[in-house]
Amino acid sequence: MGKKIPFxxxxxxxxxxxxxxxxxxxxxxxxxQWLEVDPSLFSKILSRQNxxxxxxxxxxxLKLNPDDTQLREKFLKSVSEENACKELHKLDxxxxxxx
Numbered sequence: 001m002g003k004k005i006p007f008x009x010x011x012x013x014x015x016x017x018x019x020x021x022x023x024x025x026x027x028x029x030x031x032x033q034w035l036e037v038d039p040s041l042f043s044k045i046l047s048r049q050n051x052x053x054x055x056x057x058x059x060x061x062l063k064l065n066p067d068d069t070q071l072r073e074k075f076l077k078s079v080s081e082e083n084a085c086k087e088l089h090k091l092d093x094x095x096x097x098x099x
Contacts, residue, residue, distance in 0.1 A: 007078035008057060009046060011071075015064050035060050051082050 020026045032042035044050035057079040
């Protein structure tokens with residue numbers, strides 16, 4: 001969880017902003033419910049307090065863009081890298097600059 005914002009967070013934020021532009025009353029809660037993710041957990045994901053599982057990430061990207069396999073791969077790879085970085089940091093904070 002380094003200083004650079006992971007792709008999956010950027011993508012989720014961008015998609016939320018697109019929906020909000022179409023409907024200014026569209027909330028983050030509504031977006032998370034549409035993605036079938038607990039609103040509290042989704043908020044923690046966007047603020048990098050939590051990283052989604054690959055299963056959850058796959059479910060979200062399929063809901064957002066089911067036909068783009070390259071985007072799906074990039075999204076899942078971003079989540080996977082963030083999880084790996086977090087685990088490395090737990091083992092030895094000198095191994096990575098994740099946090």
